[in-house]
Amino acid sequence: MDKRLTSELNEFMQRYEEATNSHDFEQVAELIAADAVYWFTDNTCEGVAEIGAYFRQGWETIREEVYSIRGVRWIAQSDSVSTCTYEYHWQGYVNGEFREGGGRGANVLAKRDGRWKIVHEHLSN
Numbered sequence: 001m002d003k004r005l006t007s008e009l010n011e012f013m014q015r016y017e018e019a020t021n022s023h024d025f026e027q028v029a030e031l032i033a034a035d036a037v038y039w040f041t042d043n044t045c046e047g048v049a050e051i052g053a054y055f056r057q058g059w060e061t062i063r064e065e066v067y068s069i070r071g072v073r074w075i076a077q078s079d080s081v082s083t084c085t086y087e088y089h090w091q092g093y094v095n096g097e098f099r100e101g102g103g104r105g106a107n108v109l110a111k112r113d114g115r116w117k118i119v120h121e122h123l124s125n
Contacts, residue, residue: 001077009082012109012116013072020067023059025052033110033117041103041124062099065092069105082116083108088123101125 012031019027029048038045038054045051059065068089076083084107091100103125110119 001074005077005079005082006074009074009077009084009109009116010072013069013084013086013107016118017067017069020055021065023065025055028052028055031116031118033112033119036117036119036121038120039122062090062092062094065090080111081108 016028016031019031022028029052032048032051034048036046036048036051038051040054043054045054070087070089072084072086074082074084086105086107087102088105089100089102091098093099103123105124106120106122107118108120109116111117
């Protein structure tokens, strides 16, 4: 694998984690393709508007959420499309009670107009 490309992709995933932890969907939206499809354990979202609504609902449900991505493994790489798998973890307060959980994820990134964007995310717990 190309070390330069791997570094660039890892930096993108770190920015995605940081944007998610900002709890400001505008920051997250910058990293998502307009036509992205997200598969969550309990829902499928198509397009940035649906994905944003899902994120915002999650932040309302899990207060002070801290989200982390661990063990990113690039299973396919090119200068235009790359795919990774990882484990994710979250923690925060649900109805005032501290909770945490996690699962597995897979993301497909495509380079559009010279910038990486998530075109697909699949999370399962």
